[in-house]
Amino acid sequence: MKDFVLAIDQGTTGSTVALMDGRGRICASVNYEFPQHFPQPGWVEHRPADIWHSVEKGIRAVLRKRVCTPAQIAAIGITNQRETTVLWDRDTGEALNNAIVWQCRRTSDFTESLKSAGHEKMVRRKAGLVLDPYFSASKFRWLLQNTRGIGRKLRAGKVAGGTIDSYLIWQLSAGDAHVTDVSNASRTSLMDLKRCDWDSELLDLFEVPGSILPRVVPSSAVLAHTKGVKGLPDGIPIAGVAGDQQAALFGQACFTPGDVKCTYGTGSFIVMNTGDKVLQSRSRLLSTLAWQLGEGGKPVYALEGGAFICGAAVQWLRDELQIIKSAPEIEALARQVEDHAGVEFVPALTGLGAPHWAPEARGSLTGLTRGTGRAHIARATLDAMALQNADILLAMERDLGKRMKPLRVDGGAAANNLLMQIQADILGRKLIRPKVIETTVAGACYLAGLGVGMWSGVGEIRKIWEAEQEFRVQIKPARRRERLASWQKALERTLL
Numbered sequence: 001m002k003d004f005v006l007a008i009d010q011g012t013t014g015s016t017v018a019l020m021d022g023r024g025r026i027c028a029s030v031n032y033e034f035p036q037h038f039p040q041p042g043w044v045e046h047r048p049a050d051i052w053h054s055v056e057k058g059i060r061a062v063l064r065k066r067v068c069t070p071a072q073i074a075a076i077g078i079t080n081q082r083e084t085t086v087l088w089d090r091d092t093g094e095a096l097n098n099a100i101v102w103q104c105r106r107t108s109d110f111t112e113s114l115k116s117a118g119h120e121k122m123v124r125r126k127a128g129l130v131l132d133p134y135f136s137a138s139k140f141r142w143l144l145q146n147t148r149g150i151g152r153k154l155r156a157g158k159v160a161g162g163t164i165d166s167y168l169i170w171q172l173s174a175g176d177a178h179v180t181d182v183s184n185a186s187r188t189s190l191m192d193l194k195r196c197d198w199d200s201e202l203l204d205l206f207e208v209p210g211s212i213l214p215r216v217v218p219s220s221a222v223l224a225h226t227k228g229v230k231g232l233p234d235g236i237p238i239a240g241v242a243g244d245q246q247a248a249l250f251g252q253a254c255f256t257p258g259d260v261k262c263t264y265g266t267g268s269f270i271v272m273n274t275g276d277k278v279l280q281s282r283s284r285l286l287s288t289l290a291w292q293l294g295e296g297g298k299p300v301y302a303l304e305g306g307a308f309i310c311g312a313a314v315q316w317l318r319d320e321l322q323i324i325k326s327a328p329e330i331e332a333l334a335r336q337v338e339d340h341a342g343v344e345f346v347p348a349l350t351g352l353g354a355p356h357w358a359p360e361a362r363g364s365l366t367g368l369t370r371g372t373g374r375a376h377i378a379r380a381t382l383d384a385m386a387l388q389n390a391d392i393l394l395a396m397e398r399d400l401g402k403r404m405k406p407l408r409v410d411g412g413a414a415a416n417n418l419l420m421q422i423q424a425d426i427l428g429r430k431l432i433r434p435k436v437i438e439t440t441v442a443g444a445c446y447l448a449g450l451g452v453g454m455w456s457g458v459g460e461i462r463k464i465w466e467a468e469q470e471f472r473v474q475i476k477p478a479r480r481r482e483r484l485a486s487w488q489k490a491l492e493r494t495l496l
Contacts, residue, residue, distance in 0.1 A: 002074035004067070005445040005454065006236075008055055009438070010080040010164050011244065012101065012266045015051065016438070017058030019067050020445040022454055024464035026436060028065040030058050037098060042105040042350065048086050048095035051164065052171050060231045070232050076172070077240035077448030079247035079440045080164040082187045085139035087147060087161045087212070093175055095167075096159070097147045100139040103267075103308060103350045107138035108359045119205060126199055127189045128278060128287030130357050134308075136163060137189035137206035144208065154209070161212040163188070165241050169224050172238060177224030180214040181241040182299060186289035191216065193278050193289060196299055219246070219291040220447040240447030244440045245269040246290050249302065251443030252408045252434065253465035255458045260396070260404050262389055262423075263440070264413035267353070268310035270392050272303045272404070279303050283395035284355045293450060293458075303399065305354035305392030309347040309363075310385050311413050316349060317381060323374045331416045334382050336375040342367040343380040344490035347388075355395045356495065364494045385413070386423040387487045393427055406430040406470075410439040417471075424471040428480055431471040 004027075009016040014033035020026050034050040063070060083102035088095045100106070111131045114120070120131045129135055140161055144150060153159045160170065166180045185191040185198075190208060192199040196216060203210050217223050219242045226236040242250060245263060249271045252261040257275035262268060271290070278287050278301050290302040309316075314327045324330055344366050351359040365377070397404055407429055413419055414437045424431045436442050449455050 002072055003454070004072050005075050005077055005448050006059070006062070006073050007077045007079070007441045007444040007448070008058070008168060009244070009441045009444060010051060010055060010078070010168060012081045012103070015054040015058050016441060017055065017062045018441045019062055020442070024442070024461070026438070026441060028062050028067040029438075029441070030061040032057050040106070044101040044104040044350070045098035046084065046101055048088065048099050048167060051099070052168070055168060056230060059229070063231055073232070073236055074454055075237045075239040075448040075452040076226065077444030078165050078168055078238065079242055079244050079444040080168065080184070082163060082184055082243035082245070083134055083136045083139070084164050085136045085143065085161070086164065086167050087143050087150075087159055088167060088170070089153065090158050090160045090175070093171060096150065096153070097143055099164070100142065102134060104139070105133050105351055105359050107133040107142050110138050110141065114205065123189055123202065123205070124280070126192050126202060128186065128193045129189050130284055130286070132357055133359055134353065135187060135189040137202070137208060140208045141206050157211065159212045162214045165243070166214040169238055169241070172226050172229055173224040174227040176227060178214045179217045179223050181217055181219040182289045182292045183219055183243045183246040184241070185216045187243055193287060193301070196289070196292065218294055218297055220293045220451040221295055222451055237452055239451030240444055240449070242291055242443060242447055245271050245304065245306070246302070247443030247447070248410055248439045249273065249290055249443070250446055251436070251439030251441070252410060253462045254408065255462060258405050259408070261408040261410060261439070264310055264385070264409065264411035264419070266310065266312045267306055267308045268385060268389055269304065269306040270389060270396070272396055274301045274303050277301060279399065281395070281399045283399055284357055285392070285395055285399060286354065291447070303396060305395065307388035307392070308350045308353045310388070311411070312349065313345070313347040313381050313385065314413070317378065323377060330378050330382065331418045333375050334378040334418055337379050340380045340383050341372070341376050342369070343372055343376045344486060345377065345380040345384045346490050346494040347381070347384050348494055352495070354392050356491070358495055361494055364490065366490055366493065382416070382419045382422055383426070385419060386426045387484070389423060390426045390484065393429070404429070406432050408432050408434065410434060410437045412437070420471045421474065424473050425475040426480060426483060428473055428477070430473070432467050433469045433471070435466045435468040
């Protein structure tokens with residue numbers, strides 16, 4: 001009986017492969033990290049072959065856990081780091097250059113030139129996005145202009161391009177399918193949000209030939225089939241695909257307009273379901289596509305804001321400052337002090353995202369005294385993670401014109417109880433943490449399962465979702481205002 005879904009969660013620092021059963025339980029999971037490459041300050045790259053090998057390794061490893069046989073896998077779901085961009089050879093499937101990662105800022109000058117020329121209004125109207133090197137379009141342009149031998153291959157029609165979901169589907173299907181789902185396409189700055197297809201004016205602006213791009217398809221439907229993948233039989237449907245943050249929104253069962261979640265990963269990403277309407281933000285948040293269920297299904301839209309550095313700030317404390325040996329240690333270290341004691345860490349290590357959009361901003365650590373210790377820096381780091389999110393969430397409320405529903409939280413750092421309490425206090429809103437905090441995996445599984453009929457609809461999935469813990473506000477409004485004011489002063493110094 002085919003009653004398991006295999007999920008591939010391809011993230012910024014590693015790939016997770018997991019198995020979910022028909023009752024929505026994640027029964028097995030493995031993760032393999034791969035190297036990050038930083039060829040110049042502000043540049044971030046991945047070797048696509050490293051990504052694919054981590055996925056292959058993960059598939060074999062999760063099946064060795066003997067939760068199910070390969071023949072019991074009904075479908076495969078994919079969720080992925082979104083704006084990361086790659087070009088590959090249509091004949092061999094080999095990458096033509098390193099992938100440019102979503103964090104990379106190398107195209108800042110180009111996007112600024114477009115902004116100065118007055119193009120941002122058109123881009124926002126059509127794609128829902130601001131002009132920033134974060135998104136894929138300028139990365140495609142850079143690769144097309146800086147990859148050896150690309151002109152000859154383009155003329156011969158040998159170049160394929162896409163985000164990581166497209167690259168993985170190509171590899172999983174032995175090149176039979178070149179597709180991307182609407183949620184990933186909406187992160188490129190090349191898709192018209194309302195038409196759910198590539199836009200000729202946007203393609204011309206960014207100098208990207210439409211011929212290299214994948215076909216835009218729904219997030220939940222049979223999109224391709226496995227072929228020649230080690231450890232898997234041919235013919236397994238690839239039936240669910242979504243960018244990681246949209247997958248997390250789906251995995252949190254945020255199916256009603258106004259439902260909102262925050263995922264704490266390498267960065268932190270807040271996404272709110274806005275239903276069948278494209279909500280244009282007055283606070284420079286992003287309008288994006290959440291998902292589309294089935295061919296001809298009505299698109300569901302969302303409002304999003306993201307901080308580029310969240311969990312990555314903890315990694316920086318571990319790897320560069322070496323004040324902790326492992327990421328989970330930060331909670332116990334931060335609990336050693338009552339508060340941040342005036343220390344402010346603005347983690348603009350790769351610029352600032354929403355709502356500031358300052359790609360050239362750099363991080364700052366201020367308010368240090370002779371009494372400052374490791375614990376104060378740890379506490380200031382957790383505070384910063386929560387404060388960045390509060391900036392975004394409060395901007396969302398201004399756009400909506402009303403208070404939002406309780407915030408659903410997930411991702412690796414959501415397991416940090418101190419961080420969750422700080423977030424509730426600084427935001428002044430209740431937080432709800434689900435039993436399954438890796439909701440990107442859950443969302444990919446739900447989408448794939450729906451695509452092959454394992455579940456009848458979102459109502460059945462809503463019954464599967466369960467809360468694990470709530471975090472209620474524990475500080476007074478005056479103290480919250482004081483904390484937010486201190487943070488704003490630190491931000492202003494960073495943005496000078």
